[in-house]
Amino acid sequence: MSTLTKLALGAMGQLRPRPTKGDARKSIKLPAPDKTGGVPLMYALAKRRSSREFARKPLPLPVLSNLLWAAFGVNRRGGGRTAPSALDAQEIDVYVALPDGAYCYDAKTHALRLVAASDLRRVTGYQDFVDDAPLDLVYVADHARMRMVPVGQRESYASAAAGAIAQNVYLYSASAGLATVIRAWIDRSAIADALGLDHDQQVLLSQTVGYPKT
Numbered sequence: 001m002s003t004l005t006k007l008a009l010g011a012m013g014q015l016r017p018r019p020t021k022g023d024a025r026k027s028i029k030l031p032a033p034d035k036t037g038g039v040p041l042m043y044a045l046a047k048r049r050s051s052r053e054f055a056r057k058p059l060p061l062p063v064l065s066n067l068l069w070a071a072f073g074v075n076r077r078g079g080g081r082t083a084p085s086a087l088d089a090q091e092i093d094v095y096v097a098l099p100d101g102a103y104c105y106d107a108k109t110h111a112l113r114l115v116a117a118s119d120l121r122r123v124t125g126y127q128d129f130v131d132d133a134p135l136d137l138v139y140v141a142d143h144a145r146m147r148m149v150p151v152g153q154r155e156s157y158a159s160a161a162a163g164a165i166a167q168n169v170y171l172y173s174a175s176a177g178l179a180t181v182i183r184a185w186i187d188r189s190a191i192a193d194a195l196g197l198d199h200d201q202q203v204l205l206s207q208t209v210g211y212p213k214t
């Protein structure tokens with residue numbers, strides 16, 4: 001769908017998901033991430049960049065597993081994560097929009113939990129490439145987990161935490177030869193509707209990931 005069509009539909013509150021082609025699975029257990037692979041950190045930093053052209057090729061499950069673990073997985077005993085959060089509130093949920101459904105990443109069990117049995121990739125942003133790239137992530141802050149953070153600071157702290165997760169995705173992508181771009185130009189209420197979010201949950205940013213178009 002073109003950006004102009006999306007803008008028009010968004011303005012009318014009509015930007016909606018597509019039905020899936022296959023059956024959405026209720027949950028997807030991800031394979032264990034490979035925590036020893038990847039290129040040297042300095043090389044990944046040298047390669048990091050935003051890309052906006054994606055092949056339609058799906059991401060294999062082991063790649064999705066590594067990507068989500070790098071993004072915001074549990075990386076130590078006690079439940080610590082790969083990205084920081086103020087007071088360790090761990091308030092960001094990573095939603096995963098795939099062609100077969102939209103899921104929430106459960107870092108504790110390293111699994112995906114179905115939240116919507118529809119293809120809502122095109123709802124995750126106005127730019128046309130988001131429709132057909134194999135994966136759009138959505139970073140959602142759960143304000144209910146930030147009771148210890150002063151109200152006026154919750155959004156900025158959560159945005160900083162989401163930014164750290166996004167950079168993890170950039171670095172993993174650079175290492176794994178994937179293309180990615182973080183996006184703030186999104187219709188937050190269309191996304192919240194499509195994901196069935198409640199009033200404590202705030203859509204912050206989205207990020208597209210896929211193989212680069214050749």
Ligand SMILES: Cc1cc2nc3c(=O)[nH]c(=O)nc-3n(C[C@H](O)[C@H](O)[C@H](O)COP(=O)(O)O)c2cc1C
Nearest residue numbers: 048049050051052125127181182183184185186205
């Ligand atoms: C908070 C934030 C929001 C952004 N929003 C968008 C967006 O909506 N669409 C987009 O194509 N790029 C977006 N970008 C990516 C920037 O355009 C990109 O990082 C910038 O042009 C620098 O390019 P580089 O990432 O390749 O270094 C965003 C970046 C940040 C940090």
